[in-house]
Amino acid sequence: MTAAAPFADSSWVPDTEPLTDPSDVTAYGDLLASLRSVQDAIVDAEPDRATMLELTDSLSTISEQLRASAGVGPAPFARQLGLPDRGQTLVPPLTIDRVSADRVEATVTFTEYFHLGGQVAHGGAVALVFDEVLGLLCSAGGRPWSRTAFLHVDYRNPTPGDVPLDLAVWLDSEDGRKRVMRGEIRHGDVVCAESHGLFVAVRAS
Numbered sequence: 001m002t003a004a005a006p007f008a009d010s011s012w013v014p015d016t017e018p019l020t021d022p023s024d025v026t027a028y029g030d031l032l033a034s035l036r037s038v039q040d041a042i043v044d045a046e047p048d049r050a051t052m053l054e055l056t057d058s059l060s061t062i063s064e065q066l067r068a069s070a071g072v073g074p075a076p077f078a079r080q081l082g083l084p085d086r087g088q089t090l091v092p093p094l095t096i097d098r099v100s101a102d103r104v105e106a107t108v109t110f111t112e113y114f115h116l117g118g119q120v121a122h123g124g125a126v127a128l129v130f131d132e133v134l135g136l137l138c139s140a141g142g143r144p145w146s147r148t149a150f151l152h153v154d155y156r157n158p159t160p161g162d163v164p165l166d167l168a169v170w171l172d173s174e175d176g177r178k179r180v181m182r183g184e185i186r187h188g189d190v191v192c193a194e195s196h197g198l199f200v201a202v203r204a205s
């Protein structure tokens with residue numbers, strides 16, 4: 001297995017990375033990190049009414065700025081493979097540690113935004129992580145682009161929030177266009193969740 005830069009040579013993304021200037025890429029990564037920070041900060045926030053009104057105004061201004069910048073696409077969101085999390089904020093923060101054509105090992109942290117209440121990850125967020133990484137690996141390594149047909153998750157133990165957890169996903173079997181992928185999330189020796197999914201390569205049109 002090689003170290004990181006996991007999907008840069010894969011074919012699952014239909015377009016090349018929209019941002020090519022390294023300074024733009026860095027700035028976009030910083031923008032998304034700020035957005036994640038806002039998402040996490042609101043979870044425990046108890047602003048008074050005046051602050052809520054002020055924040056609503058500020059966020060409206062930001063939304064308008066972003067909408068005004070929309071072009072004809074493709075936009076960089078979820079297409080910047082060189083950025084952590086491929087430049088998106090839907091899925092909890094992931095760091096790819098090791099990768100081969102058939103296996104990915106990563107670290108995932110369910111930050112505050114992804115908690116159910118208390119410091120436990122929301123079950124849907126756990127499934128989201130599996131779909132993201134199983135889906136990426138399924139369509140990486142020269143394999144044709146695939147879609148999730150089903151995704152099964154076994155929640156073996158509560159998945160703790162705010163701590164780095166070990167995530168491993170691997171190709172289990174292939175049968176024509178069908179691929180079964182498996183994965184698990186561990187906290188030390190404790191298995192938090194296991195998953196398997198059927199991914200079907202998109203028909204050639």
Ligand SMILES: CC(C)(COP(=O)(O)OP(=O)(O)OC[C@H]1O[C@@H](n2cnc3c(N)ncnc32)[C@H](O)[C@@H]1OP(=O)(O)O)[C@@H](O)C(=O)NCCC(=O)NCCSC(=O)Cc1ccccc1
Binds near residue numbers: 133139
């Ligand atoms: C493409 C397909 C899944 C399959 O349709 P077609 O191409 O017309 O294929 P067809 O129906 O002919 O079946 C072929 C074979 O497969 C079998 N089989 C199929 N389904 C099931 C099943 N449920 N359960 C069991 N088996 C099933 C079926 O029996 C047959 O088997 P056979 O050859 O007789 O032995 C279609 O239903 C679809 O588009 N669904 C929506 C997918 C979608 O929106 N997913 C979410 C977004 S993607 C994402 O998130 C991933 C991602 C994340 C991150 C980054 C990148 C990616």
